[in-house]
Amino acid sequence: MTETSEAAVLRGKRILIAKPGLDGHDVGAKVIALALRDAGAEVIYTGLRKTPDYIARIAVDEDVDAVGLSVLSGSHRDLVKQTRASLEAIEAGDIPIFLGGTIPAEDWPDLYALGVQRIYTSEMPLADVIASIAETLK
Amino acid sequence: MTAVTGKQRRSMARALSRAADASVAEVLASARGSMGVCRWIGVTGPPGAGKSSLIAALARHRLGRDGNIAILAVDPTSPVSGGAILGDRIRMEDLAHNPRVYIRSLASRTSHDGLADNLPDILEIVENAGFAEAILETVGVGQVEYAVRHVVDTTLLVLMPGAGDQIQAMKSGILETADIFVVNKADQPGARQLAVVLASVLKLKASDGQGTGDGWLPPIVSTSVQDPASVAALAEAIDRHQAWLAGRQDVGKRLEKRRAQHVESLVVRRVAEVLDQLPVELLHAPLASLYEAVVGRLTESAPSSGVAREPKERTILSR
Numbered sequence: 001m002t003e004t005s006e007a008a009v010l011r012g013k014r015i016l017i018a019k020p021g022l023d024g025h026d027v028g029a030k031v032i033a034l035a036l037r038d039a040g041a042e043v044i045y046t047g048l049r050k051t052p053d054y055i056a057r058i059a060v061d062e063d064v065d066a067v068g069l070s071v072l073s074g075s076h077r078d079l080v081k082q083t084r085a086s087l088e089a090i091e092a093g094d095i096p097i098f099l100g101g102t103i104p105a106e107d108w109p110d111l112y113a114l115g116v117q118r119i120y121t122s123e124m125p126l127a128d129v130i131a132s133i134a135e136t137l138k
Numbered sequence: 139m140t141a142v143t144g145k146q147r148r149s150m151a152r153a154l155s156r157a158a159d160a161s162v163a164e165v166l167a168s169a170r171g172s173m174g175v176c177r178w179i180g181v182t183g184p185p186g187a188g189k190s191s192l193i194a195a196l197a198r199h200r201l202g203r204d205g206n207i208a209i210l211a212v213d214p215t216s217p218v219s220g221g222a223i224l225g226d227r228i229r230m231e232d233l234a235h236n237p238r239v240y241i242r243s244l245a246s247r248t249s250h251d252g253l254a255d256n257l258p259d260i261l262e263i264v265e266n267a268g269f270a271e272a273i274l275e276t277v278g279v280g281q282v283e284y285a286v287r288h289v290v291d292t293t294l295l296v297l298m299p300g301a302g303d304q305i306q307a308m309k310s311g312i313l314e315t316a317d318i319f320v321v322n323k324a325d326q327p328g329a330r331q332l333a334v335v336l337a338s339v340l341k342l343k344a345s346d347g348q349g350t351g352d353g354w355l356p357p358i359v360s361t362s363v364q365d366p367a368s369v370a371a372l373a374e375a376i377d378r379h380q381a382w383l384a385g386r387q388d389v390g391k392r393l394e395k396r397r398a399q400h401v402e403s404l405v406v407r408r409v410a411e412v413l414d415q416l417p418v419e420l421l422h423a424p425l426a427s428l429y430e431a432v433v434g435r436l437t438e439s440a441p442s443s444g445v446a447r448e449p450k451e452r453t454i455l456s457r
Contacts, residue, residue, distance in 0.1 A: 011220050012159070037221035042245045047228045058227070058234065062243060063151035092148060 008040030009134035016064040018046040018055040020083060023073035028122060032068060032100060032129070039130045052079065056086035059095050065137055066117070071101040077110060084115050098133060147240065150267050154242055157259040162408050165256060176208075176265040177380055180290030182252060182276040187296045188322045188363065190229035192372075193273050195363040197233055199373050200271060206238040208264045208272040212254045215245045222246070226275060240269070248407055251285035252276035255407070258400040261289060284315040288399035291392060292379045294372075296320045297336070299328030313339065317356055317379050320372060324360035333358055354382060412436055 017033045019026055026048055033043045044062050046055060059067050067087075071079055080099060087093050096117040103111070103119050111119060117136055120129045160168065179196075181189050190211065197207050211226035224243030233239050247255040253276060254260070264272050276286050287293040295316035319340070321333045336358050359375050361368040412435045420431050 008219050008221070014155070033223060037216060037223050038219045040220045042215075042222045042224060042243075044224045044243055045228065047231065054235065060148050061151055061234075061240060062224075063148075063155045090148075091145065 007038070009130065010036060010137070011040035013041045013066070013137055014044070014062060014064045015041050015066050015068060015133075016044045016046065016055070016059050016062060017068045017070065018050055018058075018083075019048045019070050020050055020052055020055060020079040021071060021073045021075050022049060023071070024048055025072050026070065028072070028100060029068075029070040031126070032070070035126050035130055036068075036133070039134065052082035052086040053089075055083055056090055056092060059087065060090055060092050064095065066096045066098060066133070068098040068100060068133075071099065071103070074102070076101065076103055077107060077114070080111055080114050080116055096136065098136075100129075146267070150240070150263065151242070153263050154260055157256050157263055158244065158247070158254065160256055160259070162404050162411065165259065165404060168259075176261075176269050177271045178261065178290035178292070179271070179273045179376060180276065180286040180293045181273060181296060182284075182286050182293065182316075183278055183296035183320075183322075184298075185278050187278070187298045189275050189278055189296050190226045191363050192296060192320070192322055192361060192369075193275055194230040194233050195361075195366075195369045196372060196376075197230070197239065197273060199366070199369050201236065201238060206240075206269055206271075208240045208242070208267075208269040209233075209275070210242050210244055210260065210264070210272065211275040212244045212246055212252065212277050214277050215247050240264075240267075246277055248410060249403065251403075252278070253285050253289065253403075255403070257289060257403070258396050261396075285399060287315045287317075288395045291383055292376050293317045294320055294376075296322050297332060298323045299326045299332050317354060318372070318375050319356055319358045321358060321360040323362060324368065325362045325364065329360060333360055353386075354379065408436065 015036055017029050017036070019029055029045065033045050036043045044058065044064065046058060055067065055069075067083070069076075069079065069083060076099060080097065083097060084093070087095055087097075093115075097115060098118050098120065099111060099116045100120040101122075103121055108119055118132055120132070181193055183189055193209060193211075197209060201207055209230065211224070211230075213222055213224045213226060215222045222245035224245060227234065227241050227243055230241055234241055244254040244257075244260070246253070249255055249257075261272070261274075274286065274290055284293075293316050295313070295318070297320065299321070319336055321329055321336065323329065340356060340358070357375050357378075359368070359372045361372050363369065409432070412432055416431065416435070420428055423431070
């Protein structure tokens, strides 16, 4: 065994990190992408300002195990709803959605009801985020 | 078939994952065959040469004529974590909206030749899905990437201005194996000079009778993705090469090359598996005994049926 293999909790997983909507900040998305890679995942990053249809299409073509949406614009509710609808429209509603960004706690119940698997904010330690994703995708 | 629709896309995407994940034992147990007729274009070259953007421009041009196109882009797997950032498709963004295009990112996994594990199986799935043409982008990290020519029909080497030193370094590597040389970013300073240096190196090789050794004289095409005429010229050079191929080489020969590459990649992976399972004490034995032990294990034991991604970097070197 290598010394690193225990850290590779996401080995064998493919994850799409996507930036829907209009906010132009992707530092958080990139930090998460690198952390996922370091945990052994194969990460596809979409770049900024992608439409929900586009994200859903890539999720299918790349056969990912999960879609991570990074939203800092405040329109997380609409973007989650639309992305979920776009996935369902191409019969990929089973692909889990993670949400990260500035997401006020009072919105969480609605977002879970819309089908978000887990919500992560910038205050959470990166290691906890990775562990939580790995646990969910087990 | 022109467009690949919803359900088909997902089942193809999943089939590609299964093929990519297959262990050596699983590959050997599966009986696959290609029924499709698909022209493969391989694109290699150093990082930053603009391979992904050029592929997007080329695909856009060729879609005007052909029904559909598949693009496979390989990015490197981290030898430490086994993870990867697959970012080539960011440069192909507008293409991904087109239902006649399928883009798939692949991680190199245990392959060190610029390709990805189980690539021949992956290519066959694309062929059987009915794509008329497909483009394969290699990792693009070094001059060892001539493996690509064994799995595609036409190999492009993409270089950029300022790459004169790279040519010096590549002289005896991929320069001998590319079918078409592309001076990309031709709108930047130094592009002409690069084309001149390339031409002189190639001329030298031609006069030595080295060429690609089969009578094809590789053209040098200067391209800029902002200049549609230059992309059209590249597309035309590819057509010329494929017409030339059709005139002299049957499909059987390509399949032979691909099979040889396939079995080689499986043996290399199997060796890594054997090394991984070797008792540490053996590593202190004389080299000849160690060699005997490895070869012995290769022939007597069956490939393990574990998941392909597991043993990855757990070779002798990482102990």
